[in-house]
Amino acid sequence: MIELEHVTKTYRTRxxxxxxxxxxxxxxxxxxNVGILGVNGAGKSTLLRLLSGVEKPDSGVIRNxxxxxxxxxxxxxxxxxxxxxxxxxxxxxxxxxxxxxxxxFVEQFSELGKFFDQPIYTYSSGMRARFAFAVSLAAxxxxxxxxxxxxxxxxxxxxxxxxxxxxxxxxxxxxxxSHNPETIRRDCDMGxxxxxxxxxxxxxxxxxxxxxxxxxxxxxxxxxxxxxxxESQDLKADS
Amino acid sequence: MATAVSNALAIQGxxxxxxxxxxxxxxxxxxxxxxxxxxxxxxxxxxxFVAIFTLAGRESASGMPLVLFLITGITPFLAFRKSLQQVTxxxxxxxxxxxxxxxxxxxxxxxRLWLEAVTMVVVFILxxxxxxxxxEQVNIxxxxxxxxxxxxxxxTAAGLGMLFCSLTPFLPSIHKLVNPFxxxxxxxxxxxxxxxxxxxxxxxxxxxxxxxxxxxxxxxSSFFYEFxxxxxxxxxxxxxxxxxxxxxIAAMTVNRDRLLNR
Numbered sequence: 001m002i003e004l005e006h007v008t009k010t011y012r013t014r015x016x017x018x019x020x021x022x023x024x025x026x027x028x029x030x031x032x033n034v035g036i037l038g039v040n041g042a043g044k045s046t047l048l049r050l051l052s053g054v055e056k057p058d059s060g061v062i063r064n065x066x067x068x069x070x071x072x073x074x075x076x077x078x079x080x081x082x083x084x085x086x087x088x089x090x091x092x093x094x095x096x097x098x099x100x101x102x103x104x105f106v107e108q109f110s111e112l113g114k115f116f117d118q119p120i121y122t123y124s125s126g127m128r129a130r131f132a133f134a135v136s137l138a139a140x141x142x143x144x145x146x147x148x149x150x151x152x153x154x155x156x157x158x159x160x161x162x163x164x165x166x167x168x169x170x171x172x173x174x175x176x177x178s179h180n181p182e183t184i185r186r187d188c189d190m191g192x193x194x195x196x197x198x199x200x201x202x203x204x205x206x207x208x209x210x211x212x213x214x215x216x217x218x219x220x221x222x223x224x225x226x227x228x229x230x231e232s233q234d235l236k237a238d239s
Numbered sequence: 240m241a242t243a244v245s246n247a248l249a250i251q252g253x254x255x256x257x258x259x260x261x262x263x264x265x266x267x268x269x270x271x272x273x274x275x276x277x278x279x280x281x282x283x284x285x286x287x288f289v290a291i292f293t294l295a296g297r298e299s300a301s302g303m304p305l306v307l308f309l310i311t312g313i314t315p316f317l318a319f320r321k322s323l324q325q326v327t328x329x330x331x332x333x334x335x336x337x338x339x340x341x342x343x344x345x346x347x348x349x350x351r352l353w354l355e356a357v358t359m360v361v362v363f364i365l366x367x368x369x370x371x372x373x374x375e376q377v378n379i380x381x382x383x384x385x386x387x388x389x390x391x392x393x394x395t396a397a398g399l400g401m402l403f404c405s406l407t408p409f410l411p412s413i414h415k416l417v418n419p420f421x422x423x424x425x426x427x428x429x430x431x432x433x434x435x436x437x438x439x440x441x442x443x444x445x446x447x448x449x450x451x452x453x454x455x456x457x458x459x460s461s462f463f464y465e466f467x468x469x470x471x472x473x474x475x476x477x478x479x480x481x482x483x484x485x486x487x488i489a490a491m492t493v494n495r496d497r498l499l500n501r
Contacts, residue, residue, distance in 0.1 A: 052338075052340050053340035054337060054338050054340065054499065055496065055499055056495065056496060056499075068340070070338055070339060070340065074338060076335045076338045077335050077336055077338040077339055078335070079261070079265060079335070079336075081265050082261070082264060082265060086261070086264055090257050090260075090261050091339070093253060093254075093256065093257035093260070094253060094254045094257045094339055094341045094342060095341070096249075096250070096253055
């Protein structure tokens with residue numbers, strides 16, 4: 001169970017404060033896979049960062065009684081100078097996991113071969129992504145936070161990742177943010193829409209997708225309106 | 240409740256331990272011998288100063304044997320300076336680790352502080368043993384006093400370091416300014432190479448505003464049977480340590496979000 005109560009998050013910008021999340025209250029029940037839809041810049045990643053505890057809200061409370069992952073496949077937490085093995089060890093230690101099986105899983109799943117003992121900065125971006133996913137999957141979480149769920153690597157890795165992901169879904173919940181209704185439809189059974197700082201939860205994922213499509217349609221229309229207006233003004237200026 | 244607290248403590252202990260292991264690895268290289276270098280480097284630094292002063296013909300200071308006089312001044316000061324630098328840069332160097340929800344700002348600070356303090360205590364012990372091996376008479380009068388002085392210096396370093404660290408969002412290069420603007424002046428005014436007694440009264444009154452001078456005087460008074468300074472005020476230095484440490488913690492807490500987002 002994850003609960004947000006009157007959560008507000010504002011960032012300072014050069015042109016004054018920008019409120020990303022505006023007094024959000026929502027209850028995400030355990031046992032459901034929730035997909036949060038939002039256009040680019042709607043605050044999806046901010047929401048994930050708040051949930052995983054990387055950032056604190058300006059006001060309001062976030063409560064959860066489950067072990068939440070960090071955003072899946074996130075690559076920020078690794079030290080380039082250390083090898084994959086050492087980075088994996090560090091994660092195992094801070095999560096209190098048994099180091100040996102953890103390392104073995106990461107080594108096997110990432111398929112880095114002898115690069116596993118090379119510094120991470122020598123990895124190609126594909127290798128780095130494989131490593132990051134392997135580490136996220138090695139830790140045992142009650143709920144996985146997933147940002148965009150973009151599978152990485154070649155087709156074979158994608159398949160293996162998909163398989164491991166399905167396996168985790170059997171025992172753990174998923175909380176996914178995406179701007180793509182298809183990914184949400186595939187992995188989630190409950191939906192929410194994040195729009196202009198507010199979140200609306202729908203018990204049925206299809207309802208959430210409909211609401212999201214509606215927002216996109218009206219946004220497109222507004223853009224078209226602005227464009228035609230602009231054009232007519234241009235015409236006036238020309239004549 | 241009790242289990243929740245002990246649980247949280249267990250996590251924090253685990254995190255700090257993991258951070259220390261990791262710092263050791265990144266800083267001292269991937270060789271198994273890396274940590275030995277961490278001991279040799281400061282030991283050499285002290286050794287160079289001892290050599291210079293011995294060759295310059297100084298015999299002893301206020302009745303203390305010269306080598307031990309220098310060791311008891313330079314080593315705790317280097318420990319202070321290193322901790323100050325490390326804590327000031329703690330968040331800048333490791334911000335990416337804060338993505339793991341278990342890792343807090345204070346874990347980054349205390350992992351570094353511990354690593355520096357433990358290393359320098361070991362260096363101090365090694366140097367004292369080494370000088371004994373070379374023929375110095377080592378009789379410590381009050382070991383507890385030595386420990387208290389060392390501890391208060393580390394607390395002050397941590398406090399100042401956290402204060403500076405919390406300024407990182409406003410002044411990103413602050414960790415480069417700490418040594419030239421604070422470390423170096425303190426190096427010459429904290430009594431590493433002199434005792435308060437040897438100073439002209441006017442200078443002494445001025446330098447006694449520096450809490451480190453008090454602590455080094457106190458440390459030497461505790462270490463040597465031959466030396467008892469009348470100039471140190473442990474309450475004054477203790478107040479400095481407590482005040483900077485509290486302010487440092489407060490500044491980090493207030494600036495938490497800025498430190499995380501930068």
